[in-house]
Amino acid sequence: MLKEYLDRDIYNLIIKSFSFSDITEIRMRANENLIIVVKNKKYYLKDDNGEFVKTNRTIIENFVRRASENSIYAFNDNIVNGFITLAKGIRVGLCGNIVTDGNRIVTVKDFQSLNIRIPHLIRNCSLPAFDYLVTDEIKNTLIISPPGSGKTTFIRDFIYQLYAHNISKNILIADERNEICSVVNGEPNIDLGGFCDIYTNCTKKFAFKNGIRSMCPDVIVTDEIDLEKDLDSIIEAINCGVNVIATIHAKDINQLKKKRNFDKILDEKFFSRFVVLSNDEGPGTLANIYDEKLNCIYCRCV
Amino acid sequence: MIKWILIVVLIVVIMLIAYSVSEQIKDKYDFFNNLKQFLNQFKINVAFRQEKINEFLQKNNSKKQFKIFIEEYSKFLKTGELCLQRIKVLEDDDKQILQDIVKNIGKYDAKNEINQMESFLLIIDEKLSVANENKNKLCPMIIKLSLLFAIGLAILLI
Numbered sequence: 218m219l220k221e222y223l224d225r226d227i228y229n230l231i232i233k234s235f236s237f238s239d240i241t242e243i244r245m246r247a248n249e250n251l252i253i254v255v256k257n258k259k260y261y262l263k264d265d266n267g268e269f270v271k272t273n274r275t276i277i278e279n280f281v282r283r284a285s286e287n288s289i290y291a292f293n294d295n296i297v298n299g300f301i302t303l304a305k306g307i308r309v310g311l312c313g314n315i316v317t318d319g320n321r322i323v324t325v326k327d328f329q330s331l332n333i334r335i336p337h338l339i340r341n342c343s344l345p346a347f348d349y350l351v352t353d354e355i356k357n358t359l360i361i362s363p364p365g366s367g368k369t370t371f372i373r374d375f376i377y378q379l380y381a382h383n384i385s386k387n388i389l390i391a392d393e394r395n396e397i398c399s400v401v402n403g404e405p406n407i408d409l410g411g412f413c414d415i416y417t418n419c420t421k422k423f424a425f426k427n428g429i430r431s432m433c434p435d436v437i438v439t440d441e442i443d444l445e446k447d448l449d450s451i452i453e454a455i456n457c458g459v460n461v462i463a464t465i466h467a468k469d470i471n472q473l474k475k476k477r478n479f480d481k482i483l484d485e486k487f488f489s490r491f492v493v494l495s496n497d498e499g500p501g502t503l504a505n506i507y508d509e510k511l512n513c514i515y516c517r518c519v
Numbered sequence: 520m521i522k523w524i525l526i527v528v529l530i531v532v533i534m535l536i537a538y539s540v541s542e543q544i545k546d547k548y549d550f551f552n553n554l555k556q557f558l559n560q561f562k563i564n565v566a567f568r569q570e571k572i573n574e575f576l577q578k579n580n581s582k583k584q585f586k587i588f589i590e591e592y593s594k595f596l597k598t599g600e601l602c603l604q605r606i607k608v609l610e611d612d613d614k615q616i617l618q619d620i621v622k623n624i625g626k627y628d629a630k631n632e633i634n635q636m637e638s639f640l641l642i643i644d645e646k647l648s649v650a651n652e653n654k655n656k657l658c659p660m661i662i663k664l665s666l667l668f669a670i671g672l673a674i675l676l677i
Contacts, residue, residue: 285625287596288571293628324628402574 218305219243219333222283224276227251230262241365241500243333245272245280257496277328284309289324294418295394297322305406306336306399336370336396338407342501343375346492349506349515350375350462351384355436357455357487360464361473362494367501368464369396369440371494373407375462376438380410389434389459390415391424397440425450429457436460444478455487469493470507483511526676530669537665541658546584547608548650553585555643558620562636565629572596572625584608592621616642 218237220228231243235253242254250269251262262270284301285292292301301309310332316323350356362368376388376397390409392398395417399406405415414432416424421439428434437454439447442463451461467473470493482488491507494500497517506515557579564575573596579589587605595601601621603614620639627635 286571286573287625288569288573289626290565290629290632291569291571 222280224279227270230264230270240335245277246330247272247274247277256499277331280331281328293324296325300394302395302399304401306396308334308396338373339370339501340374343371343378345503346506347378350490355386355460356489357460358462358490358492359488360492360494361467361470363468364466365500366494366496368494370501372438372462372464373397373409376409376413380412386412386435387433388413389428389432389437391421391437391439392417393419393421421447422450425454429454429459434459436462438462440464441466444476448478452487470511526673530673533665533669537661541661543608544653544657548654550584550608551643551647551650553581555640555647558636558640558643562633565632569629595621
């Protein structure tokens with residue numbers, strides 16, 4: 218994993234000190250120490266002499282070159298959105314100079330920092346919430362957590378649990394960033410069960426509209442919705458009788474309430490379950506579940 | 520008897536040399552023709568399928584000298600080093616063009632990648648027309664002249 222992308226010396230130092238199965242993030246910033254995040258704890262990578270390993274722009278540029286397989290044109294749609302998705306769902310966040318043409322972002326150049334996020338498939342992590350989200354029907358559910366708290370891991374497992382519980386529904390995954398399924402060369406790198414149809418690298422608007430028309434989904438699953446941009450598509454799907462399971466960035470339900478358009482969601486009862494995840498006991502810790510009136514129906518004992 | 524055998528061997532050797540020189544000229548034309556096709560297909564790939572360069576190269580099933588180029592290109596993608604010594608039909612300025620192509624493909628977004636390919640295609644078209652002219656004029660001429668030379672030499676020896 219990452220061997221073909223990382224600088225060889227850095228890769229060797231990482232595998233000497235860490236196990237890739239534990240690493241959640243690798244952060245590289247030009248001329249700064251390389252940081253490895255393991256179970257929410259940050260470590261500086263050290264070389265054989267015990268000195269901190271610094272990264273530079275060449276290392277970062279080389280990583281991007283290898284990650285894009287020397288084919289920027291094939292990745293540019295993602296690059297302008299600030300990320301590249303690698304095999305096994307590894308997502309590389311990119312920072313650098315934005316090149317614009319009028320209002321259009323053309324590309325990103327002079328990469329200065331990278332955040333390599335390594336996903337972990339945690340089987341059964343959604344099970345504590347499963348009975349709340351699936352009764353006689355699948356509830357429209359919004360999964361809430363701050364970045365890096367396991368939203369995507371949760372929905373991946375939730376999709377798998379539907380399959381494992383033999384709930385035979387057509388599931389359409391609108392995977393805008395190719396993060397949920399990590400499709401490489403037309404094949405998902407992550408086992409999500411056998412009921413999924415997947416749209417990758419397309420807008421939610423496209424996936425919802427065309428998916429409902431052509432794939433007859435019972436459930437649409439999507440990641441990181443924007444309540445301003447994506448709400449119309451979600452309402453349209455729900456009004457067509459399709460259940461929606463989506464994730465959104467917010468620390469807790471109170472922070473979510475401050476988001477624009479949330480009143481509308483609440484008034485119209487578009488979502489019947491709000492699942493809050495936290496980082497308290499590692500990513501994906503189930504904190505609370507609320508019903509459509511925001512009554513807490515599950516609260517984690519501390 | 521030995522004299523006749525020597526004459527036949529001499530004629531065959533001269534004709535083989537002439538044939539191999541004319542084959543080189545044809546190979547050069549074929550190389551640029553393949554390169555033109557490659558760039559045109561790559562343009563379509565970028566505009567329509569956006570397969571990565573490596574995947575695109577793997578689908579190329581050219582033969583002879585262009586196959587060597589594809590092999591070297593694939594190596595370059597892995598190691599970052601490009602070696603064009605094995606392509607014998609090209610001269611140094613031709614190899615420079617190849618280097619420019621290899622080092623510039625894959626650096627831009629789709630729109631600019633296609634523009635880049637089009638500008639390379641203009642250069643390749645010029646090279647191709649020169650190679651085509653050489654193929655049509657020089658190849659028959661070399662064969663004819665060699666045949667005449669061989670027959671002349673044979674007559675002299677007889």
